[in-house]
Amino acid sequence: MPAGSLTVVGTGIRLVTQLTPEARAAIRDAEKVFYVTDGPVQRRWFEQLNSTAESLHHLYQLGRDRLSTYEEIVERALAAARGGVRVCLVMYGHPGVLVTPAHDAIRSARAEGLSATMLPGVSAEDCLFADLGVDPGARGCQTFEATDFLVQRRRFDPRSALVLYQIAAIGVRAHTATLPNLRGLRALSAALVEHYPAEHQAIVYTAAEYPGCRAIIEPSTIAGLPSAPVQATATLYVPPLDQLPADPELLVALAPE
Numbered sequence: 579m580p581a582g583s584l585t586v587v588g589t590g591i592r593l594v595t596q597l598t599p600e601a602r603a604a605i606r607d608a609e610k611v612f613y614v615t616d617g618p619v620q621r622r623w624f625e626q627l628n629s630t631a632e633s634l635h636h637l638y639q640l641g642r643d644r645l646s647t648y649e650e651i652v653e654r655a656l657a658a659a660r661g662g663v664r665v666c667l668v669m670y671g672h673p674g675v676l677v678t679p680a681h682d683a684i685r686s687a688r689a690e691g692l693s694a695t696m697l698p699g700v701s702a703e704d705c706l707f708a709d710l711g712v713d714p715g716a717r718g719c720q721t722f723e724a725t726d727f728l729v730q731r732r733r734f735d736p737r738s739a740l741v742l743y744q745i746a747a748i749g750v751r752a753h754t755a756t757l758p759n760l761r762g763l764r765a766l767s768a769a770l771v772e773h774y775p776a777e778h779q780a781i782v783y784t785a786a787e788y789p790g791c792r793a794i795i796e797p798s799t800i801a802g803l804p805s806a807p808v809q810a811t812a813t814l815y816v817p818p819l820d821q822l823p824a825d826p827e828l829l830v831a832l833a834p835e
């Protein structure tokens with residue numbers, strides 16, 4: 579039997595136009611394609627690119643625990659690869675950014691001796707840097723998943739930028755149609771007010787998901803987050819506080835010899 583393999587790719591955030599050439603080739607050349615996104619345009623596009631393309635979106639049933647969905651996605655992809663097939667699993671955005679089943683599938687495939695590769699894609703954070711004009715290298719940038727940020731009481735530096743993923747689904751474990759979870763936004767606002775002035779301006783950001791559309795950029799004070807219009811797929815950007823003067827002794831000590 580030929581050796582099966584797994585390639586995990588991402589579509590980018592913006593439909594079709596953010597798919598990288600190498601991800602496109604991986605989808606086109608696979609012997610079996612699974613994808614998790616939904617919608618008639620996506621379906622037609624995937625099926626045209628590869629007639630084996632099969633959506634796993636139905637696994638995201640309302641009320642179902644996310645972890646159980648993720649396990650089934652991994653199992654479907656690996657079952658095909660075990661059978662000697664070159665499988666491509668297509669996720670949303672960058673496949674390695676907050677996509678548990680993508681990493682699980684790669685780990686499990688390798689543990690079983692199958693060849694497994696992940697290709698990078700365009701993430702929501704990449705779009706945010708472009709749309710909001712943020713250079714993560716200028717003042718540093720800290721990225722967290724919002725629930726993890728809260729419940730682990732993550733330590734961070736408010737003088738560097740802060741990006742929080744999944745702010746609409748704080749504390750939400752099952753698939754639900756009723757986002758945002760206001761209780762989560764209230765908790766987030768209260769936690770951030772301990773580090774920023776209540777009037778510090780953040781941005782609730784939603785990247786355009788279709789070519790020709792614009793990003794939704796909603797300024798909100800930290801205190802006002804619970805009443806901000808938060809889309810189900812929004813990401814929060816909190817600009818850094820003013821920075822402190824650089825340490826003069828270190829500046830001298832670091833001068834090249």
Ligand SMILES: C[S@@+](CC[C@H](N)C(=O)[O-])C[C@H]1O[C@@H](n2cnc3c(N)ncnc32)[C@H](O)[C@@H]1O
Pocket residue numbers: 591670671672673674675676677700701702703742743744745746783784785786787810811812813814
């Ligand atoms: C499960 S994660 C997937 C992340 C994705 N793999 C990526 O590369 O960005 C879902 C989260 O990504 C962010 N996200 C997804 N689509 C977005 C969009 N159109 N605009 C802004 N953030 C988005 C939100 O924080 C959302 O809660």
